[in-house]
Amino acid sequence: MRALALRAPLGVQVCAASCVTRCSTGCAGSTGCRWRWRSASKMETRLFEKEEHAALYQKCRILIPPEIKNLVLSYLEEKKGKPFMLAVDVGCGTGQSTRVLAPHFQKVVGVDISEAQIKEAKKVVGPTNISYCVCPAEELPFEDGSVDLVLSSAAVHYFNIDKFITEVNRVLKPCGCMAFLTYTQYLEVHAKDCSDQLTAIYNEVEKSLVPFHSIKMRHVISGYKEIFDAIPFPDKKRVGDIVCSMQLSIADLLGFIESFGMFQVFLKKDPEAAKELLRKTEHRWLEAMKVSSKSAMVEICLQYHCVLACKPD
Numbered sequence: 001m002r003a004l005a006l007r008a009p010l011g012v013q014v015c016a017a018s019c020v021t022r023c024s025t026g027c028a029g030s031t032g033c034r035w036r037w038r039s040a041s042k043m044e045t046r047l048f049e050k051e052e053h054a055a056l057y058q059k060c061r062i063l064i065p066p067e068i069k070n071l072v073l074s075y076l077e078e079k080k081g082k083p084f085m086l087a088v089d090v091g092c093g094t095g096q097s098t099r100v101l102a103p104h105f106q107k108v109v110g111v112d113i114s115e116a117q118i119k120e121a122k123k124v125v126g127p128t129n130i131s132y133c134v135c136p137a138e139e140l141p142f143e144d145g146s147v148d149l150v151l152s153s154a155a156v157h158y159f160n161i162d163k164f165i166t167e168v169n170r171v172l173k174p175c176g177c178m179a180f181l182t183y184t185q186y187l188e189v190h191a192k193d194c195s196d197q198l199t200a201i202y203n204e205v206e207k208s209l210v211p212f213h214s215i216k217m218r219h220v221i222s223g224y225k226e227i228f229d230a231i232p233f234p235d236k237k238r239v240g241d242i243v244c245s246m247q248l249s250i251a252d253l254l255g256f257i258e259s260f261g262m263f264q265v266f267l268k269k270d271p272e273a274a275k276e277l278l279r280k281t282e283h284r285w286l287e288a289m290k291v292s293s294k295s296a297m298v299e300i301c302l303q304y305h306c307v308l309a310c311k312p313d
């Protein structure tokens, strides 16, 4: 395996002090829900707030691969056993992982600090046992000891980690589990006989995005080591180097790159250069594949790390 340049989405925006968010699970602050109207000025960093970015997320983000989903569900079954009642997907974005969990739980709630992301998530017609809530990861709107699984995909590194883990500890049932996933900087693009060339072009894209990385990326680079170390439960493990492959069109892969927070930072700083990077990359990929349409399919290989932990009984 080759180590490639960094790849998870980034971007930091400071929220306007007048914003307010509230629980939208329908609890309206009743029956033990701790969430109340809250001034966003108290929140820390605000990410992924733009509506266009959220729409791109909905269109282009990838689902949790089956291997990762099965790893998480087997762990929960081993540690807590069935029934699986309530799962919470924290930093759910537009709900890709939330919807993957839905068939396995009685109820799944996706929470995210970004109103734009939750608005997009709600537009998707999906299973009826899903609901969404705008709220910070550090103040989850659930009763003590009420949640079977807290999952977070490509998001924990954006949170206040200590506060988040304390909150997860509070809401989990005894023997309930946390599963924090991230994909890493490792990515290969395969097609016909030109995989090396396609991957090299991707590496160049990555390299040009390096100046737009956030400091939070250190967690991704370390495979969530600091996050793992911060979990106080003795029963925990970190599974790395899980390489998952998936089929995407060139158009989808370009959209996936465009959805990265670091690309969005680039776009904001220099819109013409950012758009030109995408145009040039498309042209080079199509040329390497000797095709003319962006609907041409490639296989990408992504490397995941997964932190799993079980709350003591």
Ligand SMILES: C[S@@+](CC[C@H](N)C(=O)[O-])C[C@H]1O[C@@H](n2cnc3c(N)ncnc32)[C@H](O)[C@@H]1O
Binding pocket: 009, 045, 047, 048, 061, 062, 090, 091, 092, 093, 094, 095, 096, 097, 111, 112, 113, 114, 117, 135, 136, 137, 138, 152, 153, 154, 155, 158, 159, 160
């Ligand atoms: C890279 S996206 C991942 C989205 C989705 N889980 C996925 O796998 O595509 C990170 C998400 O975390 C959310 N986020 C960042 N900080 C947060 C916080 N403190 N509380 C809740 N959500 C947060 C962002 O709004 C964004 O939707």
